[in-house]
Amino acid sequence: MGGGMPKVPDYRIYKWERVPELVELNNKLAKHGLKDPWISRNIPRNEVWRWHPAWGTAKGRTWGLLTRGLLTGFILAAVSYGARRWYVSAHPDAEHWVDPLVPPRHHDDHGHGHGGHGHGGHH
Incomplete structure (x- = not known):
């Protein structure tokens, strides 16, 4: 048990060009003459890990969080x-x-058709 620091992956493995979802998004934008500045500036590596295959898909992570x-x-x-x-x-x-903290409910005087109202109901 214990002992030492966990191995931190080399930062160079996280490149947006290796993430199919980001490549597809970039291509779709390019078809319309658009550019996402976040992608074009080589997305900060501290964000690319979110799409790394080791972390699963967004749906999978969401399902894991909910369950x-x-x-x-x-x-x-x-x-x-x-x-x-x-x-x-x-x-x-x-x-x-x-429960001594909850006041008792009286069901005989709430006026919902249980007789005793003097309106000529069935006796």
């Missing part, structure tokens, strides 16, 4: 659900627990 931790989240949700089911089965009164 990172998803499996862990599902596992934690399943464990939480299972723990709650076990607790409720071991402590039957737990299902009827009332």
Whole structure:
């Protein structure tokens, strides 16, 4: 474990001319007589790595970012659900627990057609 610095790639490997997406973009612009100053100034090497094949495609990186931790989240949700089911089965009164910080709701006076309004409903 440990020991030493990680090997840093030689900066000269990162050239925009080796990136198919950037070459294609440059060619499309050239067909219309346009030039991207970012590309024409040999894109700073600290940006070209983003397109390097070792880092995958933009879609792949986006998918990886969005799904990172998803499996862990599902596992934690399943464990939480299972723990709650076990607790409720071991402590039957737990299902009827009332949070003392939440005011009780009264369902008999909210006016949604449960009788008692004096409007001639069915009795």
